[in-house]
Amino acid sequence: MCLAIPGQIQSITGDDDLTRQGRVAFGGIVKFVNLAFAPEAVVGDYVLVHAGFAIAVIDAEAARQTLDYLAEMEPEETA
Amino acid sequence: MTDGFALSCPIPDPGGDIIELAHGGGGLLMHRLIDRMIRPGFGLPEDGVAHDGAVFEVGSARLAFTTDSYVVRPLFFPGGDIGSLAVNGTVNDLAMCGAQPLYLSVGLILEEGLPIAQLQRVVASMRKAADAAGVRLVTGDTKVVERGKGDGVYINTAGVGAVRSGVALEPRRVRPGDAVLLSGDIGRHGIAVMAAREGFGFEGDIASDCAPLAATVMRLIDVGIELHCLRDPTRGGLATTLVEIAQAGGVVIRIDESSIAISEPVRGACELLGLDPLYVANEGRFVAFVPQHAAETALAVLRGGPAGASAAIIGRVEASGRAVLLDGMIGGTRALDMLSGEQLPRIC
């Protein structure tokens, strides 16, 4: 019940807490997204978007660690 | 082997006694309506070739004859309009029969209140499309219905073409061992129209791929490729088209998911809306079933057509049977099914 995808903020408009929104790019298309739940987000950040709202700012370092996890945990498999 | 999951969510309740939108969606409900009521009602044979057009002989000539109606909303969308769609759609159905498209008729049903300027745009667009496709619009009819009884414009086009000598295209000619080719990237038309109609507010270039395919098909024939079956994946998308051919042809088709080209904007839109691009309509693409030895030559010809750079060999016919198997990107295989109705965006 949670189709949400990552997109990159291209620009931000509005100062109002409730209606602050960003133009967010999803691999080739751009859509307006409400940023009220990601008040710390800035242009260039990737956000997770669901039903027209950003619900998280994506942690790039955590993403990298997730990808490297198996290699670190079971190094003999990378051989 | 895997179960046949239909990834639209969920299956519609057909209601029983009224026509619903899903009956026009290109999926299971539409096929049932045609197969169980309309075909028998018209006295068409049960095992009649389910195909884009009818082919028959008149004297020594073999003609292809087809018809299609266009009810798209909005009337004008990025990459086309109801007029260019109506011309190219019928041109392409004739091409899928291996015929050189020649003449089209046009039936217009106009809604009272339609701005004449819009009709002018549609007419101009039809003329332009016809010229580009090398066909002539030779006869037609115009009716007007009361305000509220139509969506501005409905168009029916019927077309006649000359089937090229020695060419007979139908699913029953598809053989195990055949290669499956796709003429370009998928999903553009359905996304462009849905985005425009539902006001999803995408910026970015998702335009319909609406285009005539006859020239590319004629080139395939000219070059001497032994074509077994051609089909353009319109309503219901590539998956539905392949399932139709597998069922009508009695074959198992195996497709490599990673070989199917999808443009970045279409991908983004599909991911955002939760749509499977395999079920999204196209109006300027076709699949071709050719013997394996002709695959590379055929691919070279496709590369010269619309969106040719993304043309690819996407799979092969594996065996007799009735299934479409998709080998996925990460190693699993799933059987593709026909949708029951229209694919709708998901929140889930």
Add this chain to the structure above:
Amino acid sequence: MKYVDEFRDPALARRYVEAIARIATRPWTLMEICGGQTHSIVRHGVDQLLPPGVTLLHGPGCPVCVTPAESIDTAIAIAGEPGVIFCSFGDMLRVPGHEGSLLAARARGADVRMVYSPLDALAIARETPDRQVVFFAIGFETTAPATAMTLAQAKRDGVGNFSLLVAHVLVPPAIEALLSAPDNLVQGFLAAGHVCTVMGYWEYEPIARRYGVPIVVTGFEPIDLLQGIYLCIRQLEAGRAEVENPYRRMVRREGNGTAQSLMRQVFAVRTQRWRGMGEIANSGLGVAPDYARFDACRRFGYVSDAPERPTECLSGEVLRGLRKPVECPAFGTRCTPERPLGATMVSSEGACAAYYRYRRPVEEPV
């Protein structure tokens, strides 16, 4: 697409598949909660890649599965009120209640519209001030903030012709209900990653402890799913039962504070019926008293908890893995994908719908 493609890497997927096969020494039964995860599992064939001893049960995780039929009946009734524009997410339109679906209602003349976001419904309300606009607010905690913000905007701007039919559900009580059933088979959970993006995962810690079940916060891409399964099995093999979060790029333990705070203002927790599972205490959200005038049930005079109509549907037992679909007396006869009785046949990924398709005559390759 960044943050998508890397998590569909075939080579990394293969390594996880091998690792899972290596560490699983016994049969294990896991459950993923979220319909989006089920969808991804099926689409990418993740369950096919698992060793035979690992069973993945597809839990009650989709609005299609869990929104009670009675709510859909109410939705259709409201959509039939004169002048109403009824807005809904796409996947809800086809779900049948007892009297058909919203799409069928549209075919009979109701003004039912599909929206991508509740904000779109609010925009329609602003554009058509002479019509009542109602939004069907379904979904887990992932979607509740969107509803909450839309409602906050409506209240602040005094959009009087807008209201909500709310049927949001909460995941932790459902997990507890599943785990506390005496015949529970689930040994490990893949928690819904995007629900946890909003709510955090601290609520799952007492559940893991109380029932001795590992709960791994899992994302949606194949690598995330495989990693979640791997970590869950690793805990089970080691006899651990903890909450673990590999989905760190999207989830923090405390979740999204801004979203939670607004949800607390706008909603009140209540008992909620789940299709196929019955009533679960404190598992749903209703409209808080301060926002009562935006509650469509109040505005149009419908009860929000119509009595449940009895059905022979066994979907509750099926989705918990206790019965196979073929063991249900209604399977394939009174209950089919076109005329589903319950959750597991309604959703095309539900166990019953899957069995039904699999058993349809498909000629084997020669």
